[in-house]
Amino acid sequence: MNRICDLFNIKYPIVQGGMIWCSGWELAAAVSNAGGLGLIGSGSMKPDVLQQHIRKCKAATDKAFGVNIPLLFHGNEEVFKILIDEGVKIVFTSAGNPAKWTPFLKENGITVVHVVANIKSAVKCEDSGVDAIVAEGFEAGGHNGREETTTMVLIQQIKQQISIPLIAAGGIATGRGMLAAMALGADGVQIGSRFAATTESSAHENFKKQILETGDGGTLLSMKKLMPVRLIKNKFFKDMESLENSGATSEQIADLLGKGRSKRGMFEGELEEGELEIGQIAAIINDIKPAANVVEDIMQAFYSAKNELIKMAF
Amino acid sequence: MNRICDLFNIKYPIVQGGMIWCSGWELAAAVSNAGGLGLIGSGSMKPDVLQQHIRKCKAATDKAFGVNIPLLFHGNEEVFKILIDEGVKIVFTSAGNPAKWTPFLKENGITVVHVVANIKSAVKCEDSGVDAIVAEGFEAGGHNGREETTTMVLIQQIKQQISIPLIAAGGIATGRGMLAAMALGADGVQIGSRFAATTESSAHENFKKQILETGDGGTLLSMKKLMPVRLIKNKFFKDMESLENSGATSEQIADLLGKGRSKRGMFEGELEEGELEIGQIAAIINDIKPAANVVEDIMQAFYSAKNELIKMAF
Numbered sequence: 001m002n003r004i005c006d007l008f009n010i011k012y013p014i015v016q017g018g019m020i021w022c023s024g025w026e027l028a029a030a031v032s033n034a035g036g037l038g039l040i041g042s043g044s045m046k047p048d049v050l051q052q053h054i055r056k057c058k059a060a061t062d063k064a065f066g067v068n069i070p071l072l073f074h075g076n077e078e079v080f081k082i083l084i085d086e087g088v089k090i091v092f093t094s095a096g097n098p099a100k101w102t103p104f105l106k107e108n109g110i111t112v113v114h115v116v117a118n119i120k121s122a123v124k125c126e127d128s129g130v131d132a133i134v135a136e137g138f139e140a141g142g143h144n145g146r147e148e149t150t151t152m153v154l155i156q157q158i159k160q161q162i163s164i165p166l167i168a169a170g171g172i173a174t175g176r177g178m179l180a181a182m183a184l185g186a187d188g189v190q191i192g193s194r195f196a197a198t199t200e201s202s203a204h205e206n207f208k209k210q211i212l213e214t215g216d217g218g219t220l221l222s223m224k225k226l227m228p229v230r231l232i233k234n235k236f237f238k239d240m241e242s243l244e245n246s247g248a249t250s251e252q253i254a255d256l257l258g259k260g261r262s263k264r265g266m267f268e269g270e271l272e273e274g275e276l277e278i279g280q281i282a283a284i285i286n287d288i289k290p291a292a293n294v295v296e297d298i299m300q301a302f303y304s305a306k307n308e309l310i311k312m313a314f
Numbered sequence: 315m316n317r318i319c320d321l322f323n324i325k326y327p328i329v330q331g332g333m334i335w336c337s338g339w340e341l342a343a344a345v346s347n348a349g350g351l352g353l354i355g356s357g358s359m360k361p362d363v364l365q366q367h368i369r370k371c372k373a374a375t376d377k378a379f380g381v382n383i384p385l386l387f388h389g390n391e392e393v394f395k396i397l398i399d400e401g402v403k404i405v406f407t408s409a410g411n412p413a414k415w416t417p418f419l420k421e422n423g424i425t426v427v428h429v430v431a432n433i434k435s436a437v438k439c440e441d442s443g444v445d446a447i448v449a450e451g452f453e454a455g456g457h458n459g460r461e462e463t464t465t466m467v468l469i470q471q472i473k474q475q476i477s478i479p480l481i482a483a484g485g486i487a488t489g490r491g492m493l494a495a496m497a498l499g500a501d502g503v504q505i506g507s508r509f510a511a512t513t514e515s516s517a518h519e520n521f522k523k524q525i526l527e528t529g530d531g532g533t534l535l536s537m538k539k540l541m542p543v544r545l546i547k548n549k550f551f552k553d554m555e556s557l558e559n560s561g562a563t564s565e566q567i568a569d570l571l572g573k574g575r576s577k578r579g580m581f582e583g584e585l586e587e588g589e590l591e592i593g594q595i596a597a598i599i600n601d602i603k604p605a606a607n608v609v610e611d612i613m614q615a616f617y618s619a620k621n622e623l624i625k626m627a628f
Contacts, residue, residue, distance in 0.1 A: 002628040013628060119530040119597075138452065139464040147531030150453040150464040152485035152494065153594040157530060159490075160598065171466035176473075176498050180466065183493040183623055216433040216471060217461030225559075245539075247561020280467040283433075284474065309497055310624055314316040314327060 003165040004188030007111060007132055008064050008090060011035035012299055013188030014178070015134070015167055016195045016291070018068025018092060019142070020044035020277070021266035025053040027200040029060035030291035035299075038291075039092055043070045044263065047078050054086045064090060066113075071096025084108050095143060098128040113167070117145025122158045133162065134190050137170030141193050141279035144221055144228045152184065159185030173281040175301025179309065191298075193279040198291040206269030207276060210234075214282040223257065225250040232276035236261065317479040318502030321425060321446055322378050322404060325349035326613055327502030328492070329448070329481055330509045330605070332382025332406060333456070334358035334591070335580035339367040341514040343374035344605035349613075352605075353406055357384045358577065361392050368400045378404060380427075385410025398422050409457060412442040427481070431459025436472045447476065448504050451484030455507050455593035458535055458542045466498065473499030487595040489615025493623065505612075507593040512605040520583030521590060524548075528596040537571065539564040546590035550575065 004013035016023065016031040018041030028038030040057060042050045050067070057065050067088050069079060072095040080101065083091060091105055094115035105112045106129060114125045115134040125133050135158050137151030138144060149157070151170040158166060165188070168181035173194035181189050196203055197211045214232055221228045222240050225248075231237045243256055257275075265274020318327035330337065330345040332355030342352030354371060356364045364381070371379050381402050383393060386409040394415065397405060405419055408429035419426045420443060428439045429448040439447050449472050451465030452458060463471070465484040472480060479502070482495035487508035495503050510517055511525045528546055535542045536554050539562075545551045557570055571589075579588020 002626065005628050011628070137464065137466070139467050145531075148452075148534060149530055149594055149597075150451065150466065150485055152451070152465045152491065153453050153597065154530075156485075156488060156490055156595075157598055171464055171470075174470060176470055177466065179497040179623075180494040182626065183497045183619060184490050185619075216463055216468075217459075220462060245561060247559060280463055281470075283463075283467065283471055305497055305499075306623070309493075309620070312316065312496060314319050314325070 002187060004132065004167060007165055008037050008066075010037050010064055012295065013167075014295060014298065015039065015188060015190040017169060017190045017192030018042065018094075019192050019196055020262060022196040022201045022203045024202045025057035025060060026202065027195060027198060027291060028065050029057050030198070030200040031195065031295065032061045032063040032065045034292035034295040036295050037090070038065045040065070040067045042067055042074055042079070044267070047082055050079065051082050051086060054082070054088060058086070066090030066092055068092040068094060070094050071101065075101065080104065083110070092134065094134075098125045098130055102128045102130055115169070117154070118147045118149060119154075119157050119161060122162055126162045126164055130164070132165040132167060132187075133158070134167045134169050135186075136190070137168075139280040140170035141196075141219070141230045141282075142277040144230055146224075146228060148221075151181070155181060155184040155186050170279065171281050173285060173298075175298045175303070176305045177281070178298060178302050179305045193282050194285055194294055194298075195291055196278060197285050197288050198294055199288060200291050203266050204269030206271055207266045208288050210271055210276060211278055211282050211285055212287065214278060216283045218283060219278060219280055223253055225253055226257070229275070229277060230279065232278055232282075234265075234274075234276055235272040236265070236275060316501060318446065318481060321479055322351050322380075324351050324378055326609065327481075328609060328612065329353065329502060329504040331483060331504045331506030332356065332380075332408075333506050333510055334576060336510040336515045336517045337382075338516045339371035339374060340516065341509060341512065341605060342379050343371050344512070344514040345509065345609065346375045346377040346379045348606040348609040350609050351404070352379045354379070354381045356381055356388055356393070358581070361396055364393065365396050365400060368396070368402060372400070380404030380406055382406040382408060384408050385415065389415065394418065397424070406448065408448075412439045412444055416442045416444055429483070431468070432461045432463060433468075433471050433475060436476055440476045440478055444478065446479040446481060446501075447472070448481040448483050449500075450504070451482075453544075453594040454484035455510075455533070455544050455596075456591040458544055460538075460542060462535075465495070469495060469498040469500050484593065485595050487599060487612075489612045489617070490619045491595070492612060492616050493619045507596050508599055508608055508612075509605060510592060511599050511602050512608055513602060514605050517580050518583030520585055521580045522602050524585055524590060525592055525596050525599055526601065528592060530597045532597060533592060533594055537567055539567055540571070543589070543591060544593065546592055546596075548579075548588075548590055549586040550579070550589060
């Protein structure tokens with residue numbers, strides 16, 4: 001018995017994180033078909049594109065899947081109407097206030113999960129009636145909490161204060177990582193970066209290859225004066241770093257960022273001038289393979305690490 | 315059988331981190347007497363003071379204990395002569411090149427451990443012939459690596475590349491944290507912050523109480539242009555942050571830092587103007603108690619979390 005498997009009706013408590021430019025219907029369906037929970041990442045989709053992805057995902061799997069909605073970009077009625085109309089059963093919300101849309105989603109019979117990066121938001125989630133929480137640590141790729149709390153610390157803290165199911169995210173790409181998250185008290189894991197480098201990921205091939213080449217210290221947070229985001233340290237990152245180190249204002253930072261940087265980097269494969277969002281754990285990702293193999297490898301390593309841990313004695 | 319217990323001849327694979335202004339002979343002896351490995355943190359001691367601490371520690375315990383030597387401050391012959399003269403058996407070096415002193419220490423029959431924060435240094439340690447490595451993640455208090463790699467990511471990475479015993483540090487203060495570190499592949503753990511808030515810690519009472527009041531997001535890295543250090547966000551931190559955000563040079567940062575800030579904060583209890591080094595995990599430290607109770611509590615929670623993990627099935 002596992003609370004995350006039960007909540008979503010899935011085989012393994014592995015959620016594939018909803019990632020802009022990487023996780024369309026093809027990746028989500030592949031993960032769900034492999035026994036995890038696939039998520040369509042709507043952050044980079046216009047409403048009509050999202051609708052197409054949901055329809056294609058329904059056609060490609062009869063297993064549970066979900067949609068991730070970053071409320072900051074998509075917290076509007078048009079998007080939520082599509083979710084209802086298309087019969088989406090599981091919604092992960094992020095980057096916003098869980099109190100605003102949770103009651104509406106729950107009234108429509110949808111299982112709601114909200115993504116947090118600090119203890120205050122976790123408590124607010126439980127009060128808002130969400131079904132589960134994703135707690136995402138500092139090591140995660142993309143947008144990141146200002147507290148900079150790591151997965152190791154965040155999961156322990158939240159576990160002490162909330163009772164609803166808890167999904168750990170950030171720094172997890174292997175069976176060992178999954179086992180560690182569960183040792184900390186998580187019921188399941190959300191994995192992003194590892195799935196960005198799969199055959200079914202919609203990321204540009206250049207970006208996928210760049211993930212494999214990213215080593216220890218290859219990512220850092222950027223643009224803390226706007227909204228912190230973990231990026232690969234490419235030319236754009238370094239230009240931004242120089243600007244920030246010179247004491248630039250948030251306006252100057254927004255000017256250098258401009259529009260469409262993440263699309264250029266992750267979807268169009270412009271490795272120097274684009275924004276390349278990935279987690280620290282990219283350092284141990286060394287191959288591009290089908291999502292189903294990722295799930296299998298993680299579970300195999302998980303059971304093997306668990307047996308090792310059981311035998312440990314002192 | 316556990317490689318860390320065997321290496322140091324201790325009961326539990328728990329090392330108490332050597333911390334400036336907190337870990338003198340009293341704390342080290344208490345931890346060693348409780349079944350862990352106590353370390354005298356020499357970073358804040360002049361050579362004659364260190365010698366007194368070693369002598370008092372030998373008188374207070376017949377168990378194994380060690381000395382931590384930050385090479386940046388103490389990498390000199392006077393200090394190493396004291397270690398040999400006093401018959402110290404275990405030395406943890408940090409903040410410097412492991413290749414320089416390891417052969418000398420090994421020739422004198424001393425067990426050598428070096429502290430690293432990235433994979434490159436870990437590999438160098440193994441090549442230098444150290445007996446074990448402490449790998450310390452971004453969430454740790456005090457001085458910190460420029461890669462900002464978290465414990466979750468760092469331990470997995472290093473485990474894949476080295477074969478000597480591995481001690482995880484950063485974000486660990488509980489039995490769950492210890493179990494998670496071992497799930498990631500560590501053989502043991504080094505715990506700092508939790509021991510800073512013990513009866514035997516030589517920290518000022520004001521600082522100990524401040525640790526209990528530090529919550530989620532209560533610490534951040536400071537002075538990245540000099541050497542990154544994790545501090546409680548007090549007045550000094552905020553003054554420094556404003557200076558850094560204005561684009562200050564490393565000289566201007568060093569000027570504001572001045573001399574003796576950490577002593578003022580941690581040893582003299584000046585909570586506003588002093589430097590207060592502590593890890594993120596301070597957020598879940600809620601009481602000051604004897605070090606022996608800390609060790610007992612950790613081990614009890616460790617076995618309990620382990621049993622929970624064993625029962626987990628899906």
